[in-house]
Amino acid sequence: MQEFLNEINWAIIAPLLIIQFILVVVALIDWLKTEDTNGPKWMWFFIIVFINIIGPVLYFIFGRSQR
Amino acid sequence: MQWRILFKKEMIESWRNKKWVWVPLVIILLAIIDPISNYYMPQIIESVGGFPDGTVLEFPEFAPPEAVLMSLGQLSSLGILVIVFMSMGTISGERKSGVSELILVKPVSHFNYITAKWTALLVLVWVSLFLGMLVSWYYTNILFGDLSFTAFLLIVFFYGLWYMLVVTLVIFYNTLFKNAGMVAFFTILTIMIMSIITQIFGHVLEWSPNNLTDHILKMLMTEDIPSQLVGSAGITIAISAALLVFSVIRFKNKAVL
Structure with a gap:
């Protein structure tokens, strides 16, 4: 595994991680600001933080309540 | 003038929804995840292991068009x-x-209302596609080999037409159904049926919008714009225009609200 980590060119992988990170941060900021979400608010926190890539997207599509 | 106000409203709304942040990011992720993971496939399989010593695994070398x-x-x-x-x-x-009642009690033309929404969506989708394919193009050049910038622009243009059809379908079903779930369901169903029909009657439906991707690939292989690609593009634009007109008519008649 260690060998594998060394072999990866991080310049290539970094953008993937950065994009994921931005998605999570933007989703969390939005989550903090909203009063209510579809379903329990704390549940969306876990979805955003713990489900890779798809979590924030699920929150943006289904979590935000339409007024 | 009125159209511009409606368009602006849409843009502001999708900015506040954070759509302008997450849609481009997700499209970029989708565009690069497969080329990168395929590039690293040998290392990934090696590190997962489980093969007896001496196993020889052949990994194909991908050409730039395959990465696209x-x-x-x-x-x-x-x-x-x-x-x-x-x-x-x-x-x-x-x-x-x-909200639509609030807007439509004013003398707002239905045509403006629909086309402003359509354009706003299309701009968001096209910008996302452009950024996604730009990053993918960059990776293709680093990892797999040369792909000219002109080729990239052509890919974005022709594939953008396919996305335009999808957006128009969504708008069309939006004017038919009040329930967002139904809109999503019927849009996806329509796309699936279109692709099945194209597969069954492939020999007669060479210009089907579903063939855009195939034709784009052919364009990359032969480095020439095949006539079928132009045909598919034309058909896609025609279907989208027709759907848009239907949407406006449909929306007008139903505007009893």
């Missing part, structure tokens, strides 16, 4: 899902919450 195909593959499946889910409530949601 990987990107487009993801964009055609998950990308379309994201676009449909992102836009399914654009009119139906406003009807439900009463």
